[in-house]
Amino acid sequence: MKTKSGKTRERLLTAASRIFAEQGFQESTIAGICEQAETNIASVNYHFGDKETLYLEAWRFAFNQELTLYPSDGGIAEHASAELRLAGRIRSLIGRVADENSYSFAIINKEMAQPTRLLADILEKEINPQRLKMLALLKECLGQAATEQRIQYCHTSIMGQCFQLLRIKHMQSAKHFPNHPSDLSDSTAFAEHVVQFSLAGIQAIRTQHLT
Amino acid sequence: MKTKSGKTRERLLTAASRIFAEQGFQESTIAGICEQAETNIASVNYHFGDKETLYLEAWRFAFNQELTLYPSDGGIAEHASAELRLAGRIRSLIGRVADENSYSFAIINKEMAQPTRLLADILEKEINPQRLKMLALLKECLGQAATEQRIQYCHTSIMGQCFQLLRIKHMQSAKHFPNHPSDLSDSTAFAEHVVQFSLAGIQAIRTQHLT
DNA sequence: GAACAATTCAAATGCGCATTTGATAACGGC
DNA sequence: GCCGTTATCAAATGCGCATTTGAATTGTTC
Numbered sequence: 001m002k003t004k005s006g007k008t009r010e011r012l013l014t015a016a017s018r019i020f021a022e023q024g025f026q027e028s029t030i031a032g033i034c035e036q037a038e039t040n041i042a043s044v045n046y047h048f049g050d051k052e053t054l055y056l057e058a059w060r061f062a063f064n065q066e067l068t069l070y071p072s073d074g075g076i077a078e079h080a081s082a083e084l085r086l087a088g089r090i091r092s093l094i095g096r097v098a099d100e101n102s103y104s105f106a107i108i109n110k111e112m113a114q115p116t117r118l119l120a121d122i123l124e125k126e127i128n129p130q131r132l133k134m135l136a137l138l139k140e141c142l143g144q145a146a147t148e149q150r151i152q153y154c155h156t157s158i159m160g161q162c163f164q165l166l167r168i169k170h171m172q173s174a175k176h177f178p179n180h181p182s183d184l185s186d187s188t189a190f191a192e193h194v195v196q197f198s199l200a201g202i203q204a205i206r207t208q209h210l211t
Numbered sequence: 212m213k214t215k216s217g218k219t220r221e222r223l224l225t226a227a228s229r230i231f232a233e234q235g236f237q238e239s240t241i242a243g244i245c246e247q248a249e250t251n252i253a254s255v256n257y258h259f260g261d262k263e264t265l266y267l268e269a270w271r272f273a274f275n276q277e278l279t280l281y282p283s284d285g286g287i288a289e290h291a292s293a294e295l296r297l298a299g300r301i302r303s304l305i306g307r308v309a310d311e312n313s314y315s316f317a318i319i320n321k322e323m324a325q326p327t328r329l330l331a332d333i334l335e336k337e338i339n340p341q342r343l344k345m346l347a348l349l350k351e352c353l354g355q356a357a358t359e360q361r362i363q364y365c366h367t368s369i370m371g372q373c374f375q376l377l378r379i380k381h382m383q384s385a386k387h388f389p390n391h392p393s394d395l396s397d398s399t400a401f402a403e404h405v406v407q408f409s410l411a412g413i414q415a416i417r418t419q420h421l422t
Numbered sequence: 423g424a425a426c427a428a429t430t431c432a433a434a435t436g437c438g439c440a441t442t443t444g445a446t447a448a449c450g451g452c
Numbered sequence: 453g454c455c456g457t458t459a460t461c462a463a464a465t466g467c468g469c470a471t472t473t474g475a476a477t478t479g480t481t482c
Binding site for chain 1: 234235324325364365368370371374375379382401404407409411413414416419
């Protein structure tokens, strides 16, 4: 007989992160999560108090798991050129975004469309440090053209491309979409495209400024 | 005495498009919409049958209004160069996305994170034609480098940037975010950035292919 | 193995909200 | 003015789901 894997608390976190990622906070039901976790609905109250706390804990649980798999610098050494380090970060981002078993980004994506109080927390604590590092890299890449606004814009351009992959992936897996033409299944190829596309954009801004 | 503006049905559509854009389908309540529209909750059933039909109709209502304000080609003539026409489309897109009173894109943005059956409908009927036109332009801009995959990737890059503006705007206006650093309020400046950034990316792919 | 704590469970409770109902009120044709 | 239609309203109805409860079970300590 196939037995339940692990303790109830952990099974809840695992099931919750997946279900929240697939359906969002509001649409997910405690009953559904507990079914996945093979436990009784009262266990959410017992282990976490309420649905929202489970949501927060499940996100942290997923995020920490994923960070061990994908170092945020993409494995590029500190002394490498700014372009290389930027490329490393883009690849790491897209790697996490594209990973079928990565739920923290799927949840962030939903949060950006429907903020709950989770987003404000994690944005400050977990995301902002990453963001500042990327801004610093962009500043270096842009050279003299690096006004505050330009840096922000380039950051937006890059993050937008990474998240777009997430959205398309999500739309395709949604039940309402039998078959959408775009094929972005090869995420490393897409990552290389984003690197090339973005570095070219940055170069153009940098050189334009010199004339 | 300030009287209600227009007929009930239209007031419902106006209120619904705004509220659905702000809160999403699930989080919006019929009671809230009817309060905005200054009518009784039973009027939704009377005029539309149910909440979902109101949602669909409200989206179409908003979309059609916005199309009259922002022609999708950005006002660029057919015989202009592909780059110019692409730039026109990007500007038109960002114009609509950034417009405070444009709700159809805000709703699409939410749909992409939380699809209901609305998205499949409009994607096919309203969005796909626009998408095909942009793909054709990209094919032209990319020249010999225009493999099917490259075209898709560039399309994703451009759309991702446009939608990122939407997300940042939305996050800033959400109650959970007192003040996020990014200042993207100048949407035309951001549009020019996306045009420059993207055309440079496309150029790089085009010329790389020639070597 | 008795006593206590920690955990699981089936069954209630209660609330928010979409939907319905049946009773009025406004409108339009004749 | 009378009558059928269309539109609005206040008040039910009913359902889905988070949360609670109290009892049963398992685990732990001595």
